[in-house]
Amino acid sequence: MDPVPPDDDRPWPGAAEDQGTPEALSGAVSGVERREVPAVLGRACIDALDITGASVSLAGSGDARALWWSSDERAGQLAEAQYTLGDGPCRTAFEQAAPALAADLTGGEDASRWPVFAQQAVALGVKAVFCLPLGANGLAIGTLDLYRDTPGPLSQRELSFAFPAAEAITTALLALHAQAGTHHGWSAEWLDTMETDHEEVHHATGMVMVHLGSSPEDALARLRAHAFGHGQTVTETARDVIAGRIRFHD
Template identity: 40%
Template sequence: MTVDRRRESLWRAIAAVTGAPGQPEWASAVCRASVRLVPGIDAAALTLRATRRAQDLLGVSDDWAGELDSQQYTLGEGPGVEAFATGIPELVADLGAGQGRWPGFCDAALAAGAGAAFAFPLQLGGIRLGTLDLYRRRVGGLPPGSVADAAVLADLITLALLHEIGNAEASGHDWLRAAGSYHDVNVATGMLAGMLRISLDDAFMRLRGRAFVANRPLLEVARDLLEKKLDADELNE
């Protein structure tokens, strides 16, 4: 199959996914399609990123992918974080060999049963939206064809999301608030910053530190704060 025909085939597969781009059901369906379309992949996650603090998990192929992407968010490191920062795909064939770069994430990923991870930035020119993160349970790299297919999928997903963002801006609909799994973290960060009179970055680092010490997902800690199960004074250190 020629490159153009393969790209067209991938485009049809993404276009066939029902729902609106950015909505959880669409994003998760796209992740499941990515697992089917890229040989050697066991799971996928689609994450929007603005900064290391501001990001939203749009969808996952399964709970395992969600757990792995949650670890990147909680720890602030990993192939997805790096790929977004640099705009260059991160292809990690052996997470055990990546512990020098991302010790926290690699330890957590290995414990969760991951052997390799591959992150592709969602970008168009100077616009960078997030990453498509692909995981596999066994150690080993992807063949060139699979890498090419994953890069094309990332491009197609980017185009679909940019189209949805344009429609949302025209209609005034905040689709990210409805779609993003980490919205509660953003709200909790703002609330903690106001209560303790600190910056948003400081508030976020305190939530992240609490999650790390307690060995819990950052999202859970944020929800504890919102639900008043966690007192802000406990984070005033």
């Protein structure tokens, strides 16, 4: 991965030169309902940073994941690709509770680290992805994913905006989680409150478990393998299972 270039003296795009990052973020979410904070701050990142789009994903127990917000269709497709593959910078950032910064998916170390994801990302027109964990104390509850249609790292100045944005998103989501009354981790009920197609994946995974007499992990792995082998997303394969168009056998 290319080293992060030194900071520069350029002001943040769209922000007053005398306005610090915390103040800029506080101003952006002033009067905004907590549920809308991830979207507002995601758009603020797009305005302030040299990126093309962004998304926010949450993760529950096991392999449950759900897309909370995406700036555009491509950002959603990028998140779905990682969910289908079970691999990518987003997955790495979540599992390691540490940033996963892929400055160039067209070749080199970043492309080698996530080779299949890199190929799919480039096919979507995405050349760089920057994933920041949402969480605290070494535990992640999801990720803030930023992408760009050209390769290149984020500058230190840009990172100094993105990290506080991720922290502010985390604070809003944790407050919503407490408000929802789910105090024992990111439960399936919590994830189901979001606008997501992944409940179809959960349903199909249960059906495949019955077909094969397998564990949830093995059933989801079979869904993913079928999706990858047939050029589908895992959500599309799940819909085929639910409709009875696909039945898995040992």
